[in-house]
Amino acid sequence: xxxxxxxxxxxxxxxxxxxxxxxxxxxxxxxxxxxxxxxxxxxxxxxxxxxxxxxxxxxxxxxxxxxxxxxxxxxxxxxxxxxxxxxxxxxxxxxxxxxxxxxxxxxxxxxxxxxxxxxxxxxxxxxxxxxxxxxxxxxxxxxxxxxxxxxxxxxxxxxxxxxxxxxxxxxxxxxxxxxxxxxxxxxxxxxxxxxxxxxxxxxxxxxxxxxxxxxxxxxxxxxxxxxxxxxxxxxxxxxxxxxxxxxxxxxxxxxxxxxxxxxxxxxxxxxxxxxxxxxxxxxxxxxxxxxxxxxxxxxxxxxxxxxxxxxxxxxxxxxxxxxxxxxxxxxxxxxxxxxxxxxxxxxxxxxxxxxxxxxxxxxxxxxxxxxxxxxxxxxxxxxxxxxxxxxxxxxxxxxxxxxxxxxxxxxxxxxxxxxxxxxxxxxxxxxxxxxxxxx
Amino acid sequence: xxxxxxxxxxxxxxxxxxxxxxxxxxxxxxxxxxxxxxxxxxxxxxxxxxxxxxxxxxxxxxxxxxxxxxxxxxxxxxxxxxxxxxxxxxxxxxxxxxxxxxxxxxxxxxxxxxxxxxxxxxxxxxxxxxxxxxxxxxxxxxxxxxxxxxxxxxxxxx
Numbered sequence: 003x004x005x006x007x008x009x010x011x012x013x014x015x016x017x018x019x020x021x022x023x024x025x026x027x028x029x030x031x032x033x034x035x036x037x038x039x040x041x042x043x044x045x046x047x048x049x050x051x052x053x054x055x056x057x058x059x060x061x062x063x064x065x066x067x068x069x070x071x072x073x074x075x076x077x078x079x080x081x082x083x084x085x086x087x088x089x090x091x092x093x094x095x096x097x098x099x100x101x102x103x104x105x106x107x108x109x110x111x112x113x114x115x116x117x118x119x120x121x122x123x124x125x126x127x128x129x130x131x132x133x134x135x136x137x138x139x140x141x142x143x144x145x146x147x148x149x150x151x152x153x154x155x156x157x158x159x160x161x162x163x164x165x166x167x168x169x170x171x172x173x174x175x176x177x178x179x180x181x182x183x184x185x186x187x188x189x190x191x192x193x194x195x196x197x198x199x200x201x202x203x204x205x206x207x208x209x210x211x212x213x214x215x216x217x218x219x220x221x222x223x224x225x226x227x228x229x230x231x232x233x234x235x236x237x238x239x240x241x242x243x244x245x246x247x248x249x250x251x252x253x254x255x256x257x258x259x260x261x262x263x264x265x266x267x268x269x270x271x272x273x274x275x276x277x278x279x280x281x282x283x284x285x286x287x288x289x290x291x292x293x294x295x296x297x298x299x300x301x302x303x304x305x306x307x308x309x310x311x312x313x314x315x316x317x318x319x320x321x322x323x324x325x326x327x328x329x330x331x332x333x334x335x336x337x338x339x340x341x342x343x344x345x346x347x348x349x350x351x352x353x354x355x356x357x358x359x360x361x362x363x364x365x366x367x368x369x370x371x372x373x374x375x376x377x378x379x380x381x382x383x384x385x386x387x388x389x390x391x392x393x394x395x396x397x398x399x400x401x402x403x404x405x406x407x408x409x410x411x412x413x414x415x416x417x418x419x420x421x422x423x424x425x426x427x428x429x430x431x432x433x434x435x436x437x438x439x440x441x
Numbered sequence: 442x443x444x445x446x447x448x449x450x451x452x453x454x455x456x457x458x459x460x461x462x463x464x465x466x467x468x469x470x471x472x473x474x475x476x477x478x479x480x481x482x483x484x485x486x487x488x489x490x491x492x493x494x495x496x497x498x499x500x501x502x503x504x505x506x507x508x509x510x511x512x513x514x515x516x517x518x519x520x521x522x523x524x525x526x527x528x529x530x531x532x533x534x535x536x537x538x539x540x541x542x543x544x545x546x547x548x549x550x551x552x553x554x555x556x557x558x559x560x561x562x563x564x565x566x567x568x569x570x571x572x573x574x575x576x577x578x579x580x581x582x583x584x585x586x587x588x589x590x591x592x593x594x595x596x597x598x599x
Contacts, residue, residue, distance in 0.1 A: 036539060061553075063545045082542055086481045087472075087550045109480075143484050198480040 022049050023094050023102045025056075028113040028202055032142045034080065040108065041078040042070065042092065051075060054096055061090040061108065084108050086144065112201030114139055114148055114192045117171075122188060122212040124177075131180070131214075133173040135190050135207060140171075147195035151203070154188035156181060157211070169195070183216035468518025468557035473596040478589050482550050485543040486582050492540055499576035512588035518555055521592075524585045525551035531578045544578075547585070 027042035042056050056070035056077040063083040070077040086109055094102045120135035133152060139145055152173050153163045166173060180186065188211075192204045243251060263281055280286070472478055493499075512520040528548040532541050 063542055063549060082538070085546060085549055085553065087477050088553050143488075144480065198476045 022046050023054075025092075025094065025102075025104070027092060027104075027106065028111045029084075029108045030113055030115065031084075031086075031144050031199075033115065036082050037080050038082065038084050038108075039078060039080050040070075040084075041076060043076050047075065054094055054101070057093045057095060059091050059093065061085040061088040109198060110200045112145055112194050112199045114145060114194060114201070114204040116205040117150065117190045117192055117207040120188060120190055120207050120210045122175075122186075122210055124212075124215065129177040131175040131177065131212070133175060133188060135171055137171065137192060139192070145194055145199045147197055147199075148192040149195050150190055150192050152188065152190045153206075154186055157185045157187055177214065180214045182214055185211060185213050187211050468522050468555045470518050470521070470555060470592060472554035473592060475589075475593040475596070477550065477554060478593065482547055482589070483586070485546045485550075486586055489540065489543050489547070489582055490579060492537075492543075493575045493579045493582075497575045499579060512584065512591055517588050517592050517595075518557065520588055521551050521585065522555050522557045524581060524588070525549075525555070527581060528578075528585075531575075547582070551585070 022044075024045045025042050026045055027040060030039040030041070033039045040058065044051060051072075055072075056079075057067055058070070058079065059067035061084065062068060063085055065083060068079055068081060068083065070079045072078075089105055089107050092104050092106065093100050115138050117135045117137045120133065123132045123134070124130075125132055135150075135152075137148065137150075139148055148169070150168050150171070152166045152168065154166075154175070155163045187209045189206045189209045191206045194201050266281075510520055510523050525548045528544055532544050536544075
């Protein structure tokens with residue numbers, strides 16, 4: 003029983019020794035010219051490495067094994083004699099006796115050198131930050147292809163690193179992704195690209211600090227120039243508008259009432275060569291000017307006398323031939339006609355009766371405004387223009403006499419206007435010509 | 442009937458034994474993916490080329506180097522093995538350390554990637570003593586480079 007316990011204890015002691023002498027190595031190729039560096043160390047820092055030695059054998063040029071040098075607790079070897087093909091064995095020896103060994107490949111434990119010279123440049127035009135750094139491996143023959151990792155953070159945010167992986171030595175950080183007016187720190191490290199050479203991350207590069215610009219209200223110079231030019235353009239337009247308002251702008255925007263003479267002249271200036279346009283009555287001396295009301299009255303009266311019975315009063319004919327007497331003509335007329343036709347006409351014509359006047363007028367498809375007929379020309383004009391729709395009485399049977407009496411039967415569409423105006427037409431004619439004469 | 446069986450017993454088997462080496466390869470190549478060649482061997486070959494050109498002006502007519510051996514089909518491994526063995530002859534004391542190390546890397550690295558039978562070792566020893574000039578070395582290196590490229594092309598096609 004005691005012997006068994008002793009064996010167990012010895013086994014435990016041996017296992018403990020093996021565990022204590024576990025070690026790790028990493029290689030650095032072309033670290034010094036063409037020389038490579040292999041560094042090993044025990045995993046347990048408490049190991050008593052006083053008499054311990056490290057030795058590498060295999061995958062060496064022209065030699066079988068090489069012994070490590072020791073510096074404090076680190077074992078290293080600096081040589082050009084690594085074959086870089088195939089596996090090697092590393093032995094830990096104590097007094098020439100092999101304690102532990104480990105098989106490894108030099109090209110699979112490569113630790114690149116740390117990048118350096120990291121810089122951040124703010125590009126105002128692009129609103130971004132250009133991060134550049136350098137690495138010594140760009141000049142090396144073997145470990146040329148690396149993967150880099152850039153880490154940056156705001157200084158006040160600890161442990162809030164942002165990481166970016168890239169294979170080149172340039173990186174762009176967008177300004178909008180960073181806080182304005184803040185202090186940032188940035189660093190970078192590298193690892194072999196795992197094509198043939200593999201290994202571990204290098205040490206971090208020295209940290210670089212930079213401050214992001216604050217967002218100001220300062221405008222872009224181009225935008226500022228455009229704004230100033232626009233302002234001055236608008237101001238100039240306002241000044242010109244005020245200065246030229248009366249003479250040029252207002253006549254176009256708010257034209258004054260046209261000169262009748264000129265307007266009509268312009269309208270009639272269309273190429274009708276034979277058309278004689280003038281407001282001077284003397285230029286129409288060649289033309290036969292007949293008063294429309296007289297001609298119509300005569301013609302129609304004659305036709306009425308021929309067609310109808312002799313109930314017409316000659317005085318009325320004369321009156322009709324005389325045309326309209328004045329502004330009171332419609333009411334006077336209204337007074338006369340009902341009297342004449344009291345017996346004959348189915349509807350009662352009362353003096354001053356509006357409906358009667360309107361009914362009388364209806365045959366000519368014009369209804370005079372009997373009330374206002376004597377007041378002024380325009381009212382009569384309007385009254386004449388009113389159609390049968392304005393009357394509320396029954397539509398009378400138009401009789402030739404009625405149309406004749408009213409003298410409103412239109413020989414043309416526009417002419418009733420003129421005829422019913424009577425003296426007002428003459429006045430208007432005179433007015434226009436006198437206007438022309440005045441000018 | 443007796444002389445017929447005698448022919449089959451003593452005639453054909455030796456014939457088979459003689460013909461087998463002709464068809465089979467004596468060396469197996471491990472680095473056919475080209476990673477070791479591209480990242481290690483080719484660097485050393487190029488450095489050696491640069492060093493040779495800087496040191497000597499070789500004539501245009503090709504010296505007779507390694508004429509008896511060629512990188513034939515299915516014989517690439519044998520050729521490389523013999524060429525790698527021949528490179529060791531060019532390692533001299535009066536060369537620079539880097540020069541000798543590159544030579545050793547190409548030679549040893551190539552041999553590391555080949556798995557050849559022991560009989561090849563005896564055959565190539567006789568040819569190693571001639572032609573130790575740098576120009577010959579340059580030609581030999583070019584032949585090694587060409588043969589490696591052939592191997593890698595063949596492995597890509599497959």
